[in-house]
Amino acid sequence: MHAYRASLLWFVSGSTALQPHVHFETDGLLVTTTGAGGVEVVHAIGAWSDLKEHYAHVAVQHWPGKVIAPGFVDMHIHYPQVDVIGSPASGLLPWLENYTFPEEKRFAEPAHAAEVATFFVAELLRNGVTTALTFATSSPSSVQALFAQAKAQHLRLITGLCLMDRHAPDFLLHGTQDSLQQTEALIRQWHGVDRLGYAITPRFAPTSTEAQLRGAGELAAQFPDVWIQSHVAENVDEIAWVRELFPAHRSYLQTYAELGLMRQRAVYAHCIHFDDDDRALMRERQTAAAISPTSNLFLGSGFFDYEGAHRMGYLHGLASDVGGGTSFSPFHTMLAAYYVGRTAVQASAQHPAKPGLSLTPPQLWWQHTAGAAQALGLEGQVGNLLPGCEADFIVLNPQATPLLARRTAQARSVEEWLFALIVLGDDRLVEHTHIAYKDGKPVGSVQSAPVLGAALL
Structure with a gap:
């Protein structure tokens, strides 16, 4: 298993185009395991406080102040x-x-x-x-x-x-x-x-x-x-x-x-x-x-x-x-x-x-x-972080630019925060792109940008 700690963003079950329900966990844990064909898949997702004891045996990669979201x-x-x-x-x-x-x-x-x-x-x-x-x-x-x-x-x-x-x-x-x-x-x-x-x-x-x-x-x-x-x-x-x-x-x-x-x-x-x-x-x-x-x-x-x-x-x-x-x-x-x-x-x-x-x-x-x-007919496979989804995710840095840092720090709701990223974001916002492992090992190279700010969330 692999475990990743940061803020988490995903869509809950039952979301639709007209009513997509976003779940945001300020301090969360994403746990992955090897699924069919040796591809890394999401095993568990939730609050760090709820999951940390159950997965205490798994090494955790921690991104404080960053946000893990679906690729x-x-x-x-x-x-x-x-x-x-x-x-x-x-x-x-x-x-x-x-x-x-x-x-x-x-x-x-x-x-x-x-x-x-x-x-x-x-x-x-x-x-x-x-x-x-x-x-x-x-x-x-x-x-x-x-x-x-x-x-x-x-x-x-x-x-x-x-x-x-x-x-x-x-x-x-x-x-x-x-x-x-x-x-x-x-x-x-x-x-x-x-x-x-x-x-x-x-x-x-x-x-x-x-x-x-x-x-x-x-x-x-x-x-x-x-x-x-x-x-x-x-x-x-x-x-x-x-x-x-x-x-x-x-x-x-x-x-x-x-x-x-x-x-x-x-x-x-x-x-x-x-x-x-x-x-x-x-x-x-x-x-x-x-x-x-x-x-x-x-x-x-x-x-x-x-x-x-x-x-x-x-x-x-x-x-x-x-x-x-x-x-x-x-x-x-x-x-x-x-x-x-x-x-x-x-x-x-x-x-x-x-x-x-x-x-x-x-x-x-x-x-x-x-x-x-x-x-695309790939619901439940990609585009989300629900258990069973392939573990493709991105790590976002809300402080990637001075204006992003200033605006997101003042957001009063998750929707307002998301909209600030949409309006002000670009490739600099994506600090890391994680492609699902193959047989428990990383495959290929992924984007990794410098850390540009202290913890925000």
Whole structure:
């Protein structure tokens, strides 16, 4: 067993997207043990005063004044776009053409793919992200490199070959059958290895023929425990393009449904320009939305309709969407989600105007931890610190900057304290990222920042 003492933050059983119940223990103890497959899991969590005698035989690592919280879950991110983050463009489609596609060409070279994968995984850990659903490129070498690096770090990571057989530069396209055969081979090689998962990954409907999408749906039926990931309803020009390419389908989202690509463990990024029929389809198929607020703001794509998502009750969680997204930091993403929630959805011919809403700090935190895990079909495995969860956690330093120290010291409630971290936090707040041990021993490297302040809590 291993034991860790600090302040503790987690979500209690029965939490939901609308009512996530945060538990905060000022002086707590987290005890872990070896679970299935040799992975470190949470054994007990609670007040130090209640648990210290029962676990007196276990050596304790103590972080006074720090806070242990669940590792963050990023539901949508592009590892090949690390080097184009912050590139200016007038919108989504020009951004893809001028920056993303030329950059992805470089990943056909295994050495380049491996170098970026190493940086990418380190950057996730530095920002406290311990689970990620990730896009690679259409080059198998990009998938191999990312899986290999995630395995070396024992990271829970899901990725897959990006499927494109039309409407993209020739250097990124692969034949329909060839791409599907490569996908099946990669599933058999990597899915379920260590803490890795495979995602069948059509980039988005415009860059796949109906035959490729249908073949992807058939693979999804053949391998029901793999994930599916793609993009939908991000940009009005993109939606118009899909309407031209797939005129027989009621909506962009319906195209995926008709071709076998909506089910549990299917995740669609953005989901901005939806109507209630689309939202109902998401709920019925138990398909999840990955909300990418920094990307949507940066590219001018629109605002995710939180009111509609809450009213219709479909799965959703937060994502950085690097490199359209502007930061790896979950704190930046949560703050942008707060801005988006507060922004009224404007009226159109199809949709009435809707007022903004204020997402609570627990709701924002839930969407990037336990709620995102639930949306990925990993509830009870990651994103929380309840007994049985894999022991991925972060150690936060509320005194990481002078302003953080000043503001958090004056917080009058847990919610106010959480909101101060969301508004003022960044990678400096994450002092240490702990990835669940393998067979009782640390695997790979983790972020560890200098201690910057005395005990606060």
